[in-house]
Amino acid sequence: MQIRSTSRLRQIAGTAASLVLGAGVFVLAQAPSSSSLCVVTGRVTSAGTPLPGVSILTSRSGGVVSATSTDTDGSYRLRVPPGEYTVAAELVAFAKFERPLVVTPDSCAPTLDVALDLVSRTQPNSSATAPA
Numbered sequence: 172m173q174i175r176s177t178s179r180l181r182q183i184a185g186t187a188a189s190l191v192l193g194a195g196v197f198v199l200a201q202a203p204s205s206s207s208l209c210v211v212t213g214r215v216t217s218a219g220t221p222l223p224g225v226s227i228l229t230s231r232s233g234g235v236v237s238a239t240s241t242d243t244d245g246s247y248r249l250r251v252p253p254g255e256y257t258v259a260a261e262l263v264a265f266a267k268f269e270r271p272l273v274v275t276p277d278s279c280a281p282t283l284d285v286a287l288d289l290v291s292r293t294q295p296n297s298s299a300t301a302p303a
Contacts, residue, residue, distance in 0.1 A: 211274065214285075215287060226260070229258050266289075
């Protein structure tokens with residue numbers, strides 16, 4: 172009796188493993204291959220100085236497609252499939268940058284350099300009354 176139950180357990184385990192492996196192959200087949208992705212690169216600066224830690228996002232109507240942040244020399248690299256995007260760059264104390272970008276199979280390695288402007292702090296008016 173024990174031999175039969177052990178044999179049955181092996182059969183069930185083999186079937187379960189086949190299902191899991193089959194599901195994994197299906198999921199991998201659905202994921203975009205690295206060869207179908209394009210690479211968007213660039214550098215973010217302010218007044219010629221590289222800006223590390225800038226958030227870079229590519230989005231379209233369905234939401235964010237890819238996100239990263241700049242490294243110590245202000246460089247970034249994003250992998251996206253061909254399509255139309257809005258690229259945004261944000262860093263505290265700097266004006267937000269947004270620009271449309273079209274990535275095609277023929278131009279699959281675009282470079283987008285960004286210059287961010289420091290947001291000026293407005294000084295409060297020392298006069299509480301309007302001039303006459």
